[in-house]
Amino acid sequence: MVSRLTKIDGIQAKELAFKSALxxxxxxxxxxxxxxxxxxxxGAWPAITKIGTHFITDKEWNPTLNQYSSxxxxxxxxxxxxxxxxxxxxxxxxxxxxxxxxxxNRKIQKILNSGLDILSAIxxxxxxxxxxxxxxxxxxxxxxxxxxxPYGVSMISALITLAIMSIPFAAALIREVIKTxxxxxxxATYALGATPYEMTKTVILPYAKSxxxxxxxxxxxxxxxxTMAVSMLxxxxxHIPQNILEQGNTISSLLVTEFQDAIDPLYxxxxxxxxxxxxxxxxxxxxxxxxxxxxxQSKN
Amino acid sequence: xxxxxxxxxxAIKRQRISMMWTIIIITLSAVAIFPIISILELTIYxxxxxxxxxxxxxxxxxxxxxAFATAFIGTAIMMTLATIITLPISILVGxxxxxxxxxxxxxxxxxxxxxxxxxxxxxxxxxxxxxxVFPTRQFSGLAGTLALVIIMMPVSIRxxxxxxxxxxxxxxxxxxxxxxxxxxxxxxxxxPTAFRGILSGTCIAASRASGETAPLLLxxxxxxxxxxxxxxxxxxxxxxxxxxxxxxxxxxxxxxxxGALALITVNVILISASHWIGHEK
Numbered sequence: 001m002v003s004r005l006t007k008i009d010g011i012q013a014k015e016l017a018f019k020s021a022l023x024x025x026x027x028x029x030x031x032x033x034x035x036x037x038x039x040x041x042x043g044a045w046p047a048i049t050k051i052g053t054h055f056i057t058d059k060e061w062n063p064t065l066n067q068y069s070s071x072x073x074x075x076x077x078x079x080x081x082x083x084x085x086x087x088x089x090x091x092x093x094x095x096x097x098x099x100x101x102x103x104x105n106r107k108i109q110k111i112l113n114s115g116l117d118i119l120s121a122i123x124x125x126x127x128x129x130x131x132x133x134x135x136x137x138x139x140x141x142x143x144x145x146x147x148x149x150p151y152g153v154s155m156i157s158a159l160i161t162l163a164i165m166s167i168p169f170a171a172a173l174i175r176e177v178i179k180t181x182x183x184x185x186x187x188a189t190y191a192l193g194a195t196p197y198e199m200t201k202t203v204i205l206p207y208a209k210s211x212x213x214x215x216x217x218x219x220x221x222x223x224x225x226x227t228m229a230v231s232m233l234x235x236x237x238x239h240i241p242q243n244i245l246e247q248g249n250t251i252s253s254l255l256v257t258e259f260q261d262a263i264d265p266l267y268x269x270x271x272x273x274x275x276x277x278x279x280x281x282x283x284x285x286x287x288x289x290x291x292x293x294x295x296x297q298s299k300n
Numbered sequence: 301x302x303x304x305x306x307x308x309x310x311a312i313k314r315q316r317i318s319m320m321w322t323i324i325i326i327t328l329s330a331v332a333i334f335p336i337i338s339i340l341e342l343t344i345y346x347x348x349x350x351x352x353x354x355x356x357x358x359x360x361x362x363x364x365x366x367a368f369a370t371a372f373i374g375t376a377i378m379m380t381l382a383t384i385i386t387l388p389i390s391i392l393v394g395x396x397x398x399x400x401x402x403x404x405x406x407x408x409x410x411x412x413x414x415x416x417x418x419x420x421x422x423x424x425x426x427x428x429x430x431x432x433v434f435p436t437r438q439f440s441g442l443a444g445t446l447a448l449v450i451i452m453m454p455v456s457i458r459x460x461x462x463x464x465x466x467x468x469x470x471x472x473x474x475x476x477x478x479x480x481x482x483x484x485x486x487x488x489x490x491x492p493t494a495f496r497g498i499l500s501g502t503c504i505a506a507s508r509a510s511g512e513t514a515p516l517l518l519x520x521x522x523x524x525x526x527x528x529x530x531x532x533x534x535x536x537x538x539x540x541x542x543x544x545x546x547x548x549x550x551x552x553x554x555x556x557x558x559g560a561l562a563l564i565t566v567n568v569i570l571i572s573a574s575h576w577i578g579h580e581k
Contacts, residue, residue, distance in 0.1 A: 025392035033412035094328035123511020195318035225420025286418025
C-alpha cells in the first residue's frame with residue numbers, strides 16, 4: 001500500500017517536473033523577447049531625450065559633427081524597398097500564376113517549386129557578391145552615359161538586386177494563397193467556357209486579393225530589413241537621395257557598417273533608435289501580413 | 301446568322317487576349333529566371349574552381365588557407381551548437397502551445413515568436429551585441445551562437461507546433477486511457493510520432509540561419525586565424541564571403557565564391573533533407 005502510494009507520488013512529481021519544464025521554456029521565450037525590447041528601449045532612451053525632434057527635422061546624418069537625422073536613411077530605405085517591391089511583385093505574381101494556372105503538369109510544377117525553394121535559400125551575402133560582379137559593372141556604364149562618376153555601387157544596384165532577391169519569397173507566398181482557392185470554382189469557370197485569362201481575372205485575382213496584399217506586406221517587411229546585399233551594393237553615403245543612380249544608404253546597411261565603431265554614447269544610442277524604428281516597422285508588417293494570411297486561410 | 305459570326309469573332313478575340321496574357325506571364329517569369337540562372341552559374345563555375353585541392357594547395361598562401369579553413373570550422377561549430385540548443389527548447393515550447401492552447405503564457409509565447417520572426421536579423425545582432433559583446437568588450441563565438449539561436453527558434457517553434465497539432469488527439473487519449481501518465485504519453489507517443497516533422501522543421505530553420513551574415517558580423521566578428529574557442533572571435537562562411545567580396549584580388553574573390561558555393565550546397569542539402577524527412581511514409 002505504502003509503496004503504491006509512493007509510486008503515485010513519484011509519477012505526480014515527474015508530471016509536475018515535466019509541466020514546469022514546459023512552462024519554463026515558454027517563459028524563456030517570452031522573457032527573451034521582453035529583454036530584447038527592453039534592451040533596445042534603454043539603449044535608445046538617451047538619444048530620444050537628447051536629440052528628440054531633430055531626428056526628423058534635421059537633414060544630415062554626420063556623427064563627427066553630432067548631427068543625427070534619420071531622414072536620409074529613412075528616405076533611402078523606403079525608396080529602395082518600395083522600388084524593389086514595385087519590380088518584384090508583378091514578376092512574383094506572374095511566376096505564381098505560371099506555376100498554378102498555366103503549367104498543369106504536376107512534375108514540371110514540382111520542379112519549379114523546388115527551384116523556388118532553393119532560391120529562397122541563397123543567402124543575402126551571396127546575392128551581394130553576385131551583384132558586385134554583374135550589376136555593378138552594368139550600372140557603371142549607365143552612370144558614365146549620364147556623365148556621373150562611375151562608382152557602380154548605387155541605390156539602383158541595391159534596388160535591382162533586392163528585387164531579384166524578393167521574387168522567390170513573394171512568389172512562394174502568392175502561390176500558397178492561389179492554391180487555397182477551391183478547384184471546383186476554377187473548374188466551373190472553365191466549364192462555362194472561360195479562357196485562362198478570364199478565369200484569372202474573374203476568379204483568382206478577386207479571390208486571392210487579400211492574400212496577395214498580405215504577401216506584398218510580408219515581402220516589403222523583409223525588404224526593409226534586408227541588410228547584407230544592400231550594404232554591399234548601395235555605397236553607404238548618408239545624404240538624402242536626389243537621384244537613384246547616386247550612392248545612398250538604408251537603415252539596416254548603416255547599422256551593420258557603423259554599429260561596431262559607434263563608441264560615442266550618443267552615436268551608439270541614436271543607432272539603437274534607428275534599430276528600434278526598423279524593428280517596430282518590420283514587426284508590425286510581419287504580424288499584419290501573417291494575420292491576413294491566417295484569416296484568409298480560415299475563411300476558405 | 302450575323303450573331304453567330306459575331307460570336308465566332310469574339311471567341312477568337314478572347315482566345316487571342318488569353319494567348320497574349322500567357323505570353324506576358326511567361327516573359328515576366330523568364331525575366332525572373334534569368335538572373336537566378338546567372339547567380340547559380342557564376343557560383344558553381346567560380347566556386348568549384350576554389351574548392352579544388354589544387355586551388356587550396358598552390359595559389360593560396362598559408363595565411364589565406366587558414367582564413368579559408370576557419371570559416372568552415374566556425375560555421376560548423378556555431379551552427380551545430382545553435383541547433384543543439386534550439387531543438388529541445390522548440391520541442392518544449394511546441395508541446396506547451398499544444399497542451400495549453402489558451403494559457404496566457406502560451407499567448408505571450410505566440411506573440412513573442414511572431415515578433416522575433418519578423419525582426420530583421422541585423423536588429424537581433426544589435427540586441428545580442430548589447431547583451432554579450434558590449435559589456436565584455438569581446439566579440440565571441442558564443443554571442444554568434446546566441447544570435448543564431450534567436451534567429452532559428454521562431455521558425456523551429458512554429459513548425460514544431462504545426463506538426464504537433466496534426467497528431468490525432470485520439471492517439472494520445474488512447475495512451476491516457478491505458479493509465480499512462482500525461483508526461484509519459486507525450487514522451488512515448490507524441491514526440492516519437494512527430495519527430496520526423498520536428499526534425500524537418502529544424503532543418504529549414506538551420507538553412508535559414510546558416511547564411512546569416514549581419515548578426516554574426518556584430519557578434520562573432522570573424523577572424524582569419526584558426527579559432528575554436530567560443531570566447532574569442534570566430535570565423536564563419538558568410539563573414540568570409542563578405543570580407544573578401546569587395547577585394548580586387550582574384551584569389552580572394554575566388555575564396556569568396558568558394559564560400560558561397562559551400563554555403564548554397566549546405567542549404568540545398570538541408571532543404572532536401574527536410575523534404576525527405578518530412579515526406580517519408
